[in-house]
Amino acid sequence: MAVETKPAGAVADHKEMLISGSEACAEALTLADLDVVTAYPIRPYDTVMQAIAKKIANGHLEAEYIVAEGEHSQFEIVKHASTVGARVFCGSSGVGWMYAMECLTVTPPLRVPMVCMVGNRALDDPGAFGVEHNDALVVRDLGWLLIWVDTAQEMLDTTLLAYRIAEDRRVFLPIAISADGAFLTHSQTICQVPSRALVDKFLPRYDRGDLLLHPDNPITVAPQANEDWVIEIRRQNDEAMKRATAVIDEAYADFRKVMGRGPENPWFEEYMTEDAEIILIGMGTISLPMKVGIRNMRAQGKKVGLIRPRWFRPFPTERLVKALSKASAIGVIDRDYSFGSPFNSGVVANEIRAAMYNADKRPPLLSFICGLGGREVTLEDVAKAADMCYAAAKAGKSDPKTHWLGVRE
Amino acid sequence: MADTAFTNATQILEPFKGVKKVTIEEYFTSGHRTCQGCESALVMKLMVKAAGPRTIVLGSTGCMYVANTTYYTTPWVVPWMHTQLGSSGSAALGTAAGLKALMKKGKMKSEPINVIAFCGDGGGADMGLGAISATLTHKEYNSLILLYDNESYANTDIQLSGSTPYGANTTFSPPGSVKRLIHTRWKKNTAGMLAAGHTECRYVATVCASYAVEMMNKVRKALTIGGPTFIHSLDPCPKGWDYDPMLSHELGELAVETGIFPLYEVENGVVRHYGKTKAIVEGRPRKPVREYLLKQGRFAHFTEEDLGYFQSKVDEMWDKWEIPGVIPFWKERPGAK
Numbered sequence: 001m002a003v004e005t006k007p008a009g010a011v012a013d014h015k016e017m018l019i020s021g022s023e024a025c026a027e028a029l030t031l032a033d034l035d036v037v038t039a040y041p042i043r044p045y046d047t048v049m050q051a052i053a054k055k056i057a058n059g060h061l062e063a064e065y066i067v068a069e070g071e072h073s074q075f076e077i078v079k080h081a082s083t084v085g086a087r088v089f090c091g092s093s094g095v096g097w098m099y100a101m102e103c104l105t106v107t108p109p110l111r112v113p114m115v116c117m118v119g120n121r122a123l124d125d126p127g128a129f130g131v132e133h134n135d136a137l138v139v140r141d142l143g144w145l146l147i148w149v150d151t152a153q154e155m156l157d158t159t160l161l162a163y164r165i166a167e168d169r170r171v172f173l174p175i176a177i178s179a180d181g182a183f184l185t186h187s188q189t190i191c192q193v194p195s196r197a198l199v200d201k202f203l204p205r206y207d208r209g210d211l212l213l214h215p216d217n218p219i220t221v222a223p224q225a226n227e228d229w230v231i232e233i234r235r236q237n238d239e240a241m242k243r244a245t246a247v248i249d250e251a252y253a254d255f256r257k258v259m260g261r262g263p264e265n266p267w268f269e270e271y272m273t274e275d276a277e278i279i280l281i282g283m284g285t286i287s288l289p290m291k292v293g294i295r296n297m298r299a300q301g302k303k304v305g306l307i308r309p310r311w312f313r314p315f316p317t318e319r320l321v322k323a324l325s326k327a328s329a330i331g332v333i334d335r336d337y338s339f340g341s342p343f344n345s346g347v348v349a350n351e352i353r354a355a356m357y358n359a360d361k362r363p364p365l366l367s368f369i370c371g372l373g374g375r376e377v378t379l380e381d382v383a384k385a386a387d388m389c390y391a392a393a394k395a396g397k398s399d400p401k402t403h404w405l406g407v408r409e
Numbered sequence: 410m411a412d413t414a415f416t417n418a419t420q421i422l423e424p425f426k427g428v429k430k431v432t433i434e435e436y437f438t439s440g441h442r443t444c445q446g447c448e449s450a451l452v453m454k455l456m457v458k459a460a461g462p463r464t465i466v467l468g469s470t471g472c473m474y475v476a477n478t479t480y481y482t483t484p485w486v487v488p489w490m491h492t493q494l495g496s497s498g499s500a501a502l503g504t505a506a507g508l509k510a511l512m513k514k515g516k517m518k519s520e521p522i523n524v525i526a527f528c529g530d531g532g533g534a535d536m537g538l539g540a541i542s543a544t545l546t547h548k549e550y551n552s553l554i555l556l557y558d559n560e561s562y563a564n565t566d567i568q569l570s571g572s573t574p575y576g577a578n579t580t581f582s583p584p585g586s587v588k589r590l591i592h593t594r595w596k597k598n599t600a601g602m603l604a605a606g607h608t609e610c611r612y613v614a615t616v617c618a619s620y621a622v623e624m625m626n627k628v629r630k631a632l633t634i635g636g637p638t639f640i641h642s643l644d645p646c647p648k649g650w651d652y653d654p655m656l657s658h659e660l661g662e663l664a665v666e667t668g669i670f671p672l673y674e675v676e677n678g679v680v681r682h683y684g685k686t687k688a689i690v691e692g693r694p695r696k697p698v699r700e701y702l703l704k705q706g707r708f709a710h711f712t713e714e715d716l717g718y719f720q721s722k723v724d725e726m727w728d729k730w731e732i733p734g735v736i737p738f739w740k741e742r743p744g745a746k
Contacts, residue, residue, distance in 0.1 A: 035510040036503070062514060064506040069543035073499040076492065076540070080467065080503030083490060085517060086510050102493055205516070213488045213504070215463045215522060220483035222491035224475050 011261055014192040021184035024152040024191050025117050025177070026051035028159035030061045031199040035086035038066045038074040042096035043129050044181035045119025049091070071096045075103035075114075082112045083213040083221065087163065087206045090114060093181060094121030097135045107174045108143025109237055110222060111211060113166035114174040115159065120284065120335075121181045122373040130374010131180040133283065133336040137312075137347050143237045145175040145244055146313040148283040150269070153191045154310075155179055157255065157262060160194075160203055164251045167206045170243045180335075182374060183285040194259055202258040245314050267316035269308040270323065272298065276305030278389040279327040283309050283348060286335055286370075286377050293382030304386045309348070317355045324352070325361040328393035331385045333368045333377070333405070343367060343400040364389075364398030370405040381405040415513045419551050420463065420521045422629035428622050436462060440484035441477040446654025448644040448661065449473055449529075449557045451618045456525065456555055457487060459625035460632055464523035467492045467500035469537065471529035472564040473557060497528035498540030501552035501637065509550060523632050524552040530572035531562040534599045541639065545607035548636040553628065556599065556639070559646035567649045571597045574669075575722070576715055577707040579649070584710040595722060600641035601735045604675040612638040614674035619661030620684055627674060634676070643670045651706025660704060668695040668723050671734030680732055690733060698723055 010016045019027065025048045029037070039049035055061040064081070068074035071092050078088035092100060097118055107114055118136040122128035136146060145165065149155045155177065162175040179185050213221060225233060252266040263269065271291055273279055282290050287308045297304045307323060309316070324330055334346020341350055349367035356362050368385050371377040384405060392398040425431045436457040443450040453473055457466060466489045468474050474491055477484055492500035505524045511517035528537055533556035541554055561579050562568040568581040569592045578584055582592035604613035611634045616624040624642070631638035645660040647653070652660065664670040665685045672683040682690045689695055698720045702708040711719075729739040 033514075035514065035516070036506050064510045066502065066506060066547070068499070069539050072493075072495065073502075073540045073543060076496040076499035077503035077506065080490070080492065080500045081507030081510070084465070084504055084507035084511070086507035088507075103496075106493060213465055213490055215465065215488060218486060218488045220478055220485050220489045223478035223480045223483060225480040229480050 011192050011259070013195045013198050017191050017193050018188050019152055019191050020047065020186055020188045021149070021152045021155045021179045022047035022119070022186070023051045023188070024156035025159050026055055027191070027193050028156045029089055030055050031194065031196055032087065032160060032163050032203060034061060034063045034089050036064045036066070036078055036081035037089045038068045038077045040068050040071050040074045040092070040096065042093045044121060044185040045091045045093040045117055047185050048117050048119070071100035072103055075100040075107070078114055079103060079107055079110065079112050082114055083110070083208070083211075085206065085208045085212055085214070088114050089116070091117035091119070093119040094135050095124045098123065098138070101138070104139050104144070105142055109233060111172040111240070112174060113172050113206070115162045115166055116174065116176045118176050118178045119181045119185045120178050128373040129181060131183060131284070131335060132372050133178065133347070136176055136178045137336055139176065140313055140347070143173055143241060144313060145173055145311070146178065147175065147311050148178045148309065149184070150285055150287050150308060152184070152187070152189045155184065156191055156193065160199060161251050161255055163206070164203050165244065165247050168247045169209060171240055171247050173237070173240055173244065178284065180285040192261065198258055202255060241314055248311065267309070267311050267319050268323070269310065271306040271308070273305035273307060273323065275303055277303040277328045277393060278331065278386050279305050279307055279324060280331045280333060280382070280385060280389070281307050281309065281348065281352065282333040282335070283312070284335065286333060289377045289379060290333070290382050293379045293386070296379060297383060297386055302386065302390070315351060315355065320352065321355055321359045324356065324363065325359055327363045329363050329389040329398065330365045331368060331389040332365065333370050333385060335371045337369055337372065343402055345402045349402070364392040364396065366392055366398050367400070367402040368405050369402060375406060378406060415519045417509065417549065417551065418521050419633050419635045420461070420523060422459070422461065422633045424626040424629055425622055431622065431625065432458065434458070434462070436464070436486040437484050438486060440482040442479060443472065443476045444648050444654070446647040446657045448618050448646065448657045449559055450477070452557050452624070452642050452644055453477065453527070455618060455621055455625050456527070456628050459628040460523045460525060462487060463520065464525060465490075465504055467497065467504060467524070467526040469497040469500065469526065469528040469532040470494040471532050472559065473527060473529065475564045492526065494532045495536035495540060497526040497532055497537050497554050498542070498544035501526035501554050502544045502547055502550055505550035505552045521551070525555060526552065527555045527557060529563070530556065530558040530560060531570045534558070534572040534597050535570050541603065542606065545603060545610040545637045545639060548609045550637060551635050553631045553638045553640065555628070556641045557644050558641060559644045559649055561646070561649045563646050563649040572599065575719060576711060578710060579707070589710055589712070590715065598737065600639065601737070603639050605736055608678070609636070610638065611636050611677050612674065614640050615670065615672050616640055616642045617661040617665060617670065617672060618642065618644065619658045619665070620672065623672070623683060630674070630676070649707070652704055656704065660701065663696065663701040663704070666696045667698045667701045668727055668734065669698060669701060673735055675735070680735055682734070686734065689727065695723070695727065
């Protein structure tokens, strides 16, 4: 349950609230004056729909709230609502996201700026409610913008930013905001919630323009194009994804200006990287044990830092390469797997390997898999990864083999 | 925020009083490339003619997507959008919900806009049945789902669907030297099932374009009555059924006259039989099913035994069903074992 706290520490034109990641998302959706939302139950993302339902029941939000009969319909309903000009929200977790897979593939080429929350969850089978990132990652090649957030505050801010970015005519692509199941969806922290006036200043109305499906604009959408035009249409998607980079920079700059807060670097968080010899990388709430582990190692004189990527699509290749080139070794901790991939690594490790390929300076890179199915990532896991990175730095090269941490062998 | 002028009203579309009173304007015109004798193309044309210009049409994957909307040559005069094979229900619901939200909140001019989503039998009676069912329970959103039933996945090479008649030859059920019949399932009673299972859906009807004015008037009634509605159209298909394209209308008539495809509507729970079907209910004899079946190559492998079985199943529908041709189940008869 959302609890409003004393406004003592609030930023100007903000109020403070003690809320979970899912509740933070619902606060942002209310401020964004959402028009149509579809729900279907699956843990852990469904807490956001529970929060929205309460908002609607209490009259804080006026939106068409539809409980669908499955995720496929859930995503199709909002896709169509968006084409007639409605601001829409949807979401899922794990195999629920997979059930909607067909709809996830059609949304980007239709240029539907849907915003979704993925409460990251291990895929069946076997059953597990805990976090893995493979669910959201399956759409990484399809034209979705993907971002991983770490705190309830970041969830709230990113939801507002996501509408601004997705609905920018230069982009018009869907965005999935990933939140680690349980660790973020269900954990409450104190958040700065901006006033509606601030949000109205930051977030313009959704204008579908000449793509609006309406009797006054009788267009035919998504005809049968075949080999005559498909490659050109794919190219348009590619251009939109490339344009998104500048739009993201612009949106965050404007967010900071309007809200008086927000990250300088939209793309990734850097923690103690300034003098770091070893840079560890991890997405989402894994940053917490990593940060504590890094502080412990710093106390022992080990110069370890963290980069926590936010945006995964578009991938911040140049910025990340620049930030990583100064390290003596890099350790990527994936909370996902990619069976049979190069070096049997996780997805993030191989993306970074690919990004570094043309870099002038390529520090040794170690790949780790840890915390699958929501298993706790321990300080020992983090320390072990850092120590192995130190050994690679000393040797000047890395064994490309992937290391599983905290797994019973 | 809320615009008090918004009433969720529908367009009032009075029935056409005879073929000479039908409006002249077309909203589905040249540009499509359907087969000669395609009844489904005619259904599209009549459907949107009946609906008029303030209409949005959503089309799920199937013949009427692939053959109709080649890039740059759309036949649709009204706004049209593709939806996924199993998504006609979701497309209707989402479009209606989007319009409603925007009009209610004063973000779009408030006016009744028809929302029609169509699907083939594969998209409607098979894959999309769940989504259609869900949409028919959302009584606050005005839309029509029209199922054009050509009794196979005709666009992908004539594969059997849950709506393909018993025994028919399709590319997934070819008669062979050892097994004569591969497809031995009886066709789903889609309209009856949807009418029976969705008690707040105000209108479910069956149509056949052989009876064009009746068909258009059912579309107009479905759009006027409000809430989610459903129409099932039987569309003879020269390619899938294997007959001379000039016989499309005649086969539609025969499907009705043999009692295989009854024409009816369920309006606010009241069942009304139409035309030749009404005559059958009132005692006029049905034509034997062989007159219909043997005009089609897809039944050319039928033996007398197959024809007899088919006839017995149709007889059962008329002699035993609780509501003939609409709702199956029959009460136990005294003395029966």
